[in-house]
Every structure is written in structure tokens, then in C-alpha cells.
Amino acid sequence: RAKKAGPGTVCFFEDSDDRVSRDRKALQSDLEGAIARDELFLAFQPFLDLAENRITGFEALLRWQHPSRGLVPPSEFIPIAEETGLIHEIGEWVIRRACATLADWPEEIRVAVNFSAAQFHNTGILQTIVQALAHAKVSPSRLEVEITESMLLSKYGSAASILNALLQLGVTVALDDFGTGFSSLTYLRKLPFSRIKIDQSFISDMLVQPDCAAIVKSVISLARDLRIAVVAEGVETADQLEYLRQISCDEVQGYLISRPVSADGVLALLDTKKLVATYAA
Ligand code: C2E
Ligand code: MG
Ligand code: MG
Ligand code: MG
Numbered sequence: 001r002a003k004k005a006g007p008g009t010v011c012f013f014e015d016s017d018d019r020v021s022r023d024r025k026a027l028q029s030d031l032e033g034a035i036a037r038d039e040l041f042l043a044f045q046p047f048l049d050l051a052e053n054r055i056t057g058f059e060a061l062l063r064w065q066h067p068s069r070g071l072v073p074p075s076e077f078i079p080i081a082e083e084t085g086l087i088h089e090i091g092e093w094v095i096r097r098a099c100a101t102l103a104d105w106p107e108e109i110r111v112a113v114n115f116s117a118a119q120f121h122n123t124g125i126l127q128t129i130v131q132a133l134a135h136a137k138v139s140p141s142r143l144e145v146e147i148t149e150s151m152l153l154s155k156y157g158s159a160a161s162i163l164n165a166l167l168q169l170g171v172t173v174a175l176d177d178f179g180t181g182f183s184s185l186t187y188l189r190k191l192p193f194s195r196i197k198i199d200q201s202f203i204s205d206m207l208v209q210p211d212c213a214a215i216v217k218s219v220i221s222l223a224r225d226l227r228i229a230v231v232a233e234g235v236e237t238a239d240q241l242e243y244l245r246q247i248s249c250d251e252v253q254g255y256l257i258s259r260p261v262s263a264d265g266v267l268a269l270l271d272t273k274k275l276v277a278t279y280a281a
Helices: 016-032 074-084 086-102 116-120 126-134 149-167 185-191 200-205 210-225 238-246 263-272 272-281
Strands: 041-047 056-068 068-074 110-116 143-148 171-178 194-200 229-232
Touching: 016 074, 041 086, 041 110, 041 263, 056 074, 056 149, 056 263, 074 086, 086 110, 086 116, 086 126, 086 143, 110 171, 116 149, 116 263, 126 149, 143 149, 149 171, 149 185, 194 210, 200 210, 210 229
Parallel strands: 056 110, 110 143, 143 171, 171 194, 194 229
Antiparallel strands: 041 056, 056 068
């Protein structure tokens, strides 16, 4: 005798929190074998130097081609990798693959890799970098490591020692997503950054919010005085590019210039010189 569900009726259904956590566990166990199954790959997004009108390098962005889910974005699987400790193995894979790919590029082109906070606790990371550079026979000065302000907040001590060791090796360090964390000027004074990457939220708002433009201009001028180069992230319109050129931003990155491309796409971009023609002043 079916009865309409009403007050006092007990229903058994899966709590949506349970479903999310079960899905996450499935993703986690899939991620464990992703390297062995060759499902990870790197996409590369160019940096365009505005004074020289040429591509100076590419940022390596991790991708996971899941066998049934398709392309899983890093915002979904990097946090899982960080929580489970898989980030160490994955991070080392990224470094080795980025250096190996770099070996096929012209000498004047650099590659930037993103770091997770947990990697500052991996004492083997420097060894991995040295070996990857030596194996690929590329100069350490062509490798850049991107870290964020929030990573410094929790791991300042271990971060500082690893960053200084990287500097000793000749590897450069960029401060990613600048402006989104606690942008302490102390970091800029105490740590050896070669580059600041202004977060795309500032770039997307700077032409509609005068306060935002003021911040972008000030960061560029401060960085110039500190002899730190500036990259604007997430440039999507020609007007943004023109404005950044006017205020002497060093480099730009974003969909306007190019979306992240495959390793083959990198060689094609460098080959065609199409960008240089398109964005020449
Ligand atoms: P990120 O390092 O700040 O990278 C910039 C992100 O913005 C990338 O997303 C890129 O594809 C996207 N982007 C670039 N230009 C534009 C634009 O013009 N408009 C918009 N809307 N987006 C743009 P992606 O590849 O999804 O990566 C997201 C984040 O995942 C990265 O942010 C980085 O924090 C992290 N990540 C990526 N690869 C790795 C890795 O190998 N290791 C670690 N630890 N984190 C990584
Ligand atoms: Mg980055
Ligand atoms: Mg960024
Ligand atoms: Mg960002």
C-alpha cells in the first residue's frame, strides 16, 4: 500500500555530501595510476614580451585526460593530489617533462612550472630539478618556478630556503597570482623573485575600475624600481593589451595572445611568427 511521503516519513536517499566524497575518492584512486597510464600531459601558454614583440617563453599547465570523464581541469585534481601526497610524484613528473620539452625549443625560450606548497617539504625537489636539467641538457636559467603568496604564508621558512637554493642553481622564481593573497611587500624585499605575475582578476577589471588600474600601474612601477619583471595574466582584449603596453608592462599572457597549446603547437607558434606580426605596436 503506497503512501504519499509526508511528515514523519523516513526516506533513505544518498546525502549529496556522501555522493561528492565518493566521487572524490573515485577520482583519487584514478589519479594514483594516471602517470603510469600516461594520462597526464602538459599544455603550454606563451609569454609575449611587449617591448621586443616576441615570445620569450611558455608556462607549462598540467592536464589530465581521464579515460571516461575526459579532460579534468587542474582546479579539480591538483587539490586531491595535494591532500593525498600524490603531488610529489606528479610535481616531479611535471619538472622532468617540462625540461625534456624545453630541450626542443630555441635557447632564448624559457619554460615556467607551477609549484604546490607541499613541494617545499620535499627535500628531493632540488635534486629532481638538477637531474632533469642535466638530463635534458638545458641551462638552469631557462627554467622558472611559479609560486603563490598563499604558499609563503604557511611555509615561509622552507619556501625561503628552497627559493634561495633555486637561485643558487640559476633557476628563476616568479610570484604567481599577485594581488590575490596577502601581498606583503616584505616578500618582495626578502625573497629572490625575478618576476611578478599580476592576477587576471586585476587585468579583467582595470579598464572598468579606475582603482584597479591604479593598482596595476603602481605594481608595475614598484616592480620596475625593484628590478623585477612584470607579467599580466589573463589578457583577453586588444584594449587591455594596448593599455598594458602604455604603462610599460613587460610581458603579457592570455587567451588574446594564445590559449595553452600542445608541445607541437609551441613549435608552430614559434615558427609562424604570426603573433609578432599581430601584436606589433
Ligand atoms: P595559474 O598558474 O595562475 O595559471 C593560469 C590559468 O589561467 C590557467 O588555467 C590558464 O589556462 C588560465 N588562463 C590563461 N589565460 C587566460 C585568459 O585569458 N582568460 C582566462 N579566463 N583564463 C586564462 P589552468 O590551466 O586551468 O590552471 C589553473 C591553475 O592550476 C593554475 O593557475 C595553477 O595554479 C594550477 N596548475 C596548473 N598546472 C599545474 C602544475 O603543474 N602544478 C601545480 N602545482 N599547479 C598547477
Ligand atoms: Mg602559474
Ligand atoms: Mg597565475
Ligand atoms: Mg591565476
